[in-house]
Amino acid sequence: MADVRVKICGLRSAADMAAVVAAGAGYAGFVFFPKSPRNLTLEQARLLAFAAPPGLAKVALTVGADDATLDAIIDAVPLDMLQLHGQETPERVAEIRERYGLPVMKAIGVADEGDLAMLTEYSLVADQILIDAKPPKGADLPGGNGLSFDWRLLVGRKWLRPWMLAGGLTPENVAEAIRLTGARQVDVSSGVESAPGLKDAAKMEKFVRAAT
Numbered sequence: 698m699a700d701v702r703v704k705i706c707g708l709r710s711a712a713d714m715a716a717v718v719a720a721g722a723g724y725a726g727f728v729f730f731p732k733s734p735r736n737l738t739l740e741q742a743r744l745l746a747f748a749a750p751p752g753l754a755k756v757a758l759t760v761g762a763d764d765a766t767l768d769a770i771i772d773a774v775p776l777d778m779l780q781l782h783g784q785e786t787p788e789r790v791a792e793i794r795e796r797y798g799l800p801v802m803k804a805i806g807v808a809d810e811g812d813l814a815m816l817t818e819y820s821l822v823a824d825q826i827l828i829d830a831k832p833p834k835g836a837d838l839p840g841g842n843g844l845s846f847d848w849r850l851l852v853g854r855k856w857l858r859p860w861m862l863a864g865g866l867t868p869e870n871v872a873e874a875i876r877l878t879g880a881r882q883v884d885v886s887s888g889v890e891s892a893p894g895l896k897d898a899a900k901m902e903k904f905v906r907a908a909t
């Protein structure tokens with residue numbers, strides 16, 4: 698599968714960054730969400746971002762972050778993209794995009810066909826759309842739960858913006874997910890871990906190989 702770009706999310710160590718680079722991923726994601734086992738400090742993220750080679754896009758994942766939080770992240774960490782993974786409205790997405798001048802990727806949780814209208818709505822204001830599984834009610838995390846959705850919902854659909862497929866992807870299922878949905882970009886977090894928050898270099902390598 699040529700030309701598929703992979704995002705590996707939730708890096709926390711220099712070894713994670715080295716493994717992402719060795720695997721050949723196109724995006725590296727840093728999670729700024731205290732409830733997540735992948736949460737990292739500004740200083741950790743800053744060091745990792747400076748260790749990233751040119752061409753690897755550095756993405757900050759936030760969840761309903763206010764301006765002060767985003768200001769602090771952007772001041773500390775050299776970034777290429779913001780991933781908004783909360784309940785941000787289209788107006789808030791547009792505001793963040795304007796305020797920081799960085800491309801914004803808005804995550805939308807999908808469980809059934811009724812959720813697809815939101816993808817169209819957000820594709821009018823975001824630079825990219827991230828299509829993830831909807832989290833279970835009451836879940837601590839709005840993403841990063843290793844849950845997938847029915848990929849057949851995406852068959853034959855088109856959106857105005859580039860999009861990325863996420864949710865429960867693994868080295869074992871990513872090729873089938875790409876084949877079915879036609880995704881040109883995929884995002885993974887828990888599927889390349891040996892325990893929550895602990896990235897596994899061999900799984901990362903296997904994932905990128907299966908996806909590309």
Ligand SMILES: O=C(O)c1ccccc1N[C@@H]1O[C@H](COP(=O)(O)O)[C@@H](O)[C@H]1O
Pocket residue numbers: 706707726728730733734735736758760782827829838839840841842843844863864865866884885886887888
């Ligand atoms: O990874 C996290 O901890 C996380 C926390 C809060 C919101 C989103 C999070 N991760 C994103 O969720 C999707 C799917 O992850 P998974 O592969 O199913 O574990 C992915 O886009 C991550 O960036």
